[in-house]
Amino acid sequence: MTQKRRPQILVTGAAGALAQQVIKKLRDTCDLVAVDFREQVYLGDDIPSYCIDFNKRVFEDLFRRYHFDGVIHLGRVQSSELTRMRRYNANVLGTQKLLDLSHKYGIRRVIVLSTYHVYGAVAYNPALIDESAPLKSAGLSADLIDSVELENLANIYLWRYPELHITILRACNIVGPGVRNTMSKLLSSDRAPVLAGFSPMMQFIHIDDMADAIVLTWNKSVKGIFNVAPHDWVAYQQALKLCGCKRIPIPSIPPTVPKIIATLLKLRSFPPYLMAFFKYPVVIDGRSFAKEFKFTPKRPLKEIFSYYRDNKKPV
Amino acid sequence: MGLAAFLKSRLVPADLDAQVDKIKKPIGSLGYDPWGYNNEVIKYGFGITRQIYEKYFRVQASGVENIPAEGPVLIIANHSGQLPLDGLLIGYAIATRKEKPRIPRAMIERFFPTVPWLGNLLNEVGAVLGDPVNCAKMLENDEAVIVFPEGVRGSGKLYRDRYQLKRFGNGFMHLAMKYNAPIIPVGVVGCEETIPAIANIKPLANALGVPYVPVALPIIFPAKVHLNFGKPMYFDGTDIPEKQVTDRVEAVKAEISRLIDKGLSERKRLF
Numbered sequence: 254m255t256q257k258r259r260p261q262i263l264v265t266g267a268a269g270a271l272a273q274q275v276i277k278k279l280r281d282t283c284d285l286v287a288v289d290f291r292e293q294v295y296l297g298d299d300i301p302s303y304c305i306d307f308n309k310r311v312f313e314d315l316f317r318r319y320h321f322d323g324v325i326h327l328g329r330v331q332s333s334e335l336t337r338m339r340r341y342n343a344n345v346l347g348t349q350k351l352l353d354l355s356h357k358y359g360i361r362r363v364i365v366l367s368t369y370h371v372y373g374a375v376a377y378n379p380a381l382i383d384e385s386a387p388l389k390s391a392g393l394s395a396d397l398i399d400s401v402e403l404e405n406l407a408n409i410y411l412w413r414y415p416e417l418h419i420t421i422l423r424a425c426n427i428v429g430p431g432v433r434n435t436m437s438k439l440l441s442s443d444r445a446p447v448l449a450g451f452s453p454m455m456q457f458i459h460i461d462d463m464a465d466a467i468v469l470t471w472n473k474s475v476k477g478i479f480n481v482a483p484h485d486w487v488a489y490q491q492a493l494k495l496c497g498c499k500r501i502p503i504p505s506i507p508p509t510v511p512k513i514i515a516t517l518l519k520l521r522s523f524p525p526y527l528m529a530f531f532k533y534p535v536v537i538d539g540r541s542f543a544k545e546f547k548f549t550p551k552r553p554l555k556e557i558f559s560y561y562r563d564n565k566k567p568v
Numbered sequence: 569m570g571l572a573a574f575l576k577s578r579l580v581p582a583d584l585d586a587q588v589d590k591i592k593k594p595i596g597s598l599g600y601d602p603w604g605y606n607n608e609v610i611k612y613g614f615g616i617t618r619q620i621y622e623k624y625f626r627v628q629a630s631g632v633e634n635i636p637a638e639g640p641v642l643i644i645a646n647h648s649g650q651l652p653l654d655g656l657l658i659g660y661a662i663a664t665r666k667e668k669p670r671i672p673r674a675m676i677e678r679f680f681p682t683v684p685w686l687g688n689l690l691n692e693v694g695a696v697l698g699d700p701v702n703c704a705k706m707l708e709n710d711e712a713v714i715v716f717p718e719g720v721r722g723s724g725k726l727y728r729d730r731y732q733l734k735r736f737g738n739g740f741m742h743l744a745m746k747y748n749a750p751i752i753p754v755g756v757v758g759c760e761e762t763i764p765a766i767a768n769i770k771p772l773a774n775a776l777g778v779p780y781v782p783v784a785l786p787i788i789f790p791a792k793v794h795l796n797f798g799k800p801m802y803f804d805g806t807d808i809p810e811k812q813v814t815d816r817v818e819a820v821k822a823e824i825s826r827l828i829d830k831g832l833s834e835r836k837r838l839f
Contacts, residue, residue, distance in 0.1 A: 377697065486596050487598045488604065488606075491598065536602045
């Protein structure tokens with residue numbers, strides 16, 4: 254009697270909180286292999302974990318050793334990390350290598366995590382941006398080029414190799430316990446800078462909800478591009494207030510002033526390339542994903558913010 | 569009593585507070601919608617507008633009951649007076665009507681979101697960046713949307729051109745046809761006299777990146793304002809050439825012109 258083989262999945266970005274949540278949710282039903290280019294993380298005896306640069310030849314050995322059915326690509330270097338060149342190598346060239354290997358080894362399902370930053374923050378953005386909107390951020394900041402290029406690459410492979418069943422998820426601000434991105438750091442700080450006179454609408458998704466969204470995507474093989482965001486919104490300054498952050502206003506006009514201040518003070522929590530996102534709203538429409546994958550976020554904004562309010566110095 | 573509660577007790581009358589709460593809006597768990605509308609801030613906005621509407625401009629509104637109680641609707645009006653006071657007064661008239669009030673959304677110039685404080689404040693009281701995608705999504709949400717098809721051509725016109733309708737864009741008609749939204753034409757009389765401008769300093773406007781810099785007295789005159797809401801106009805969604813769409817726009821423009829003439833004939837004096 255033959256027993257049905259459990260699907261084997263390669264999860265990248267294993268050192269990140271999101272990947273670990275996804276692994277936690279999938280480990281009972283799937284065989285997982287974790288990889289991260291930053292560090293090797295211990296995820297239990299049943300999950301092999303590697304620290305490998307995707308651009309190195311040894312990366313292909315993973316595909317030779319394991320017979321992957323799918324790839325969940327969460328290992329994206331954030332715009333606040335490394336230099337532009339190293340980010341480009343990791344995010345764009347590394348992803349290309351990953352997709353090439355996925356094609357070569359007959360993988361039938363690829364999920365790529367992207368970000369809402371690709372839409373770009375401009376004063377003329379309409380609200381509820383849907384997936385067909387142009388990606389403006391590459392023209393607005395050189396630091397966001399790799400995010401757009403990563404998407405373009407995934408798009409090319411999506412159409413050229415339909416058998417890969419690529420799904421690209423453009424998530425809004427992922428926040429919650431263990432998340433170390435710029436927004437999470439701001440919400441968990443005692444004092445957070447704001448641009449005087451600007452409080453754009455923002456969307457936040459709890460890390461557990463985002464992990465649920467990725468698991469739902471894995472379970473339903475629908476390819477394409479989807480925004481992932483709850484149908485709930487809050488103004489940035491109000492979010493800080495609800496998180497118990499003291500708001501420190503930075504002069505906002507002329508537009509070069511806040512950039513100069515952020516650069517001079519080396520404000521890592523308020524990077525110059527994200528300045529526009531603290532000024533103009535980028536509100537995405539996540540209804541298409543919610544409908545297709547029957548996704549309903551379970552953690553409301555109040556719960557997210559009360560976590561930050563109660564954990565001002567998260568471990 | 570905290571400062572917020574004190575300010576609310578002074579600025580927001582209880583009846584207005586209850587009126588806003590009574591109107592159902594598609595908002596999220598923290599009282600915001602995707603465009604930044606905030607249920608609490610609008611109460612302060614209406615509290616202040618009540619004084620302006622009733623005491624300063626002594627607005628006389630007729631036909632406000634023509635706005636359907638629910639469903640998507642486009643409220644199309646002439647634009648005038650340098651500042652978007654006409655949008656504010658139309659919005660207040662609809663929000664405070666006795667039977668089935670609605671909080672409409674006004675489409676505003678693209679320049680406003682770049683202005684610190686003002687841009688956010690306008691969003692919080694329901695104004696939305698004048699983008700066709702925004703208008704379409706709001707009609708999908710069954711909102712009542714105020715549109716000034718003249719745009720800055722209307723609001724920035726000089727006193728000598730008062731009550732002369734400028735060119736209307738066709739965008740609103742396409743949206744009305746696509747979303748099966750009735751059009752309510754509105755003739756606004758009085759706002760032209762609030763900030764009479766004799767010239768526009770174009771070089772300064774270009775340097776500042778604003779649509780116009782009027783030469784006018786730094787005062788808003790208390791002109792009496794007449795708002796005349798017309799009967800709903802329905803346009804089917806058949807695929808027609810742009811020329812016919814323009815003809816439909818001209819029909820709306822003609823109706824607004826008629827409503828302006830009605831307001832002018834009703835007006836006894838300027839102030």
